[in-house]
Amino acid sequence: EDQVTQSPEALRLQEGESSSLNCSYTVSGLRGLFWYRQDPGKGPEFLFTLYSAGEEKEKERLKATLTKKESFLHITAPKPEDSATYLCAVQAGSGYSTLTFGKGTMLLVSP
Amino acid sequence: EADIYQTPRYLVIGTGKKITLECSQTMGHDKMYWYQQDPGMELHLIHYSYGVNSTEKGDLSSESTVSRIRTEHFPLTLESARPSHTSQYLCASRGSWNQPQHFGDGTRLSIL
Numbered sequence: 001e002d003q004v005t006q007s008p009e010a011l012r013l014q015e016g017e018s019s020s021l022n023c024s025y026t027v028s029g030l031r032g033l034f035w036y037r038q039d040p041g042k043g044p045e046f047l048f049t050l051y052s053a054g055e056e057k058e059k060e061r062l063k064a065t066l067t068k069k070e071s072f073l074h075i076t077a078p079k080p081e082d083s084a085t086y087l088c089a090v091q092a093g094s095g096y097s098t099l100t101f102g103k104g105t106m107l108l109v110s111p
Numbered sequence: 112e113a114d115i116y117q118t119p120r121y122l123v124i125g126t127g128k129k130i131t132l133e134c135s136q137t138m139g140h141d142k143m144y145w146y147q148q149d150p151g152m153e154l155h156l157i158h159y160s161y162g163v164n165s166t167e168k169g170d171l172s173s174e175s176t177v178s179r180i181r182t183e184h185f186p187l188t189l190e191s192a193r194p195s196h197t198s199q200y201l202c203a204s205r206g207s208w209n210q211p212q213h214f215g216d217g218t219r220l221s222i223l
Contacts, residue, residue, distance in 0.1 A: 004153075034211055043117075043201050043214030044154075087154070091208075098144070098169065099212060101154040 002027045002092050004102035012108045013078055021073040021105045023088030033071050034099065035064050036087040044087055047073075078109045114138060117202050117215035125223050130189045132218045134202035143185040144203040144212060147171060154201065160185055192222045 003026045013019055025033065032051055036044035048057040050066040057064045061082065063074040073086055085106045089099040115136040124130060136143065141162045146154040146169075156169030160179040174196070175189050185204075189196055199219050203212040 009151075032209070036214075041216070041219075043203075043216045046211040046213060049209075049211055089154075098156050098159060100170075103151065103153045 002090060002100040004088055004090055004100050006086075006088050006102035006105050008105060009103070010106040010108070012110065013075075015079055015109055015111050016077045018074070018076045018078070020075070021086055021107070023071040023073070023102055024069060025071070025088075025090045027090050027092035027100070029092055030090060031093070031097065032091045033066055034089045034091070035071070035073055036089065038085045038087055038104065047086075075107070078107075080109050080111050083107055083109045115202060115204055115213055115215040117200075117218050119218060120216065121219050121221075123221045123223065124192060126191075126193055128192050130192050130220070132187045132200055132202075132220070134185045134187070134215060135183050136185075136204040136213075137183065138204065138206065138213075139182060140204035140206050141182065142205045142212075143179070144205075145169070145175075145177060145185070145187050146201040146203065147173065148199045148201055148217070158187065192220075194222045196220060197222050 005024045007022045035047040038044045048064040053068045055066050061076050065072045085104040087104045089101040118133045143160045145158040148154045155171035157171050157173040158177040160166050199217050201217045203214045205212045
């Protein structure tokens, strides 16, 4: 059974204080790892897809990395508008497989 | 940019009522999904479809049903709502398998 564990559950940062969110996964044949951002009352918004160990993707203050067991979402010099819940999901197995989500990390950035 | 719409955004209704949650997308995506999300919990897949006339149950057992008569439309129905159905319901769609799922903003359902 595919499993995704995100840590920490919640993280409070000061504006400008860089940190990382972790997503550990156990799957049979990873076909893709996805990061989403979810604001209160909204659906998840797609950020990145990573396909193989060693891959990195960047977007503004966010950088996602992938190893064979986990992914990190690095947040550099965060701003209050980066406050959201960040979700990690994996797609494994055959091409017809669905996504398995973690519970998310709730990030609060204070000015 | 993905365009996927869910209505209603909020629904408060009494026990025993029949409910249909609407989901429409304008991208022509074959694959569509319904998830259930409770506060602080992960998204759980309850139904999915790979195209017209294709529907499958997801990992989480649900008393709801879905239909896929048109590519752009994937409604979810509860024949007789119960308080245990109170949750947020999210709809998503994707194009090819190497593309991400794109989500609507959800329907927050409360059954009294």
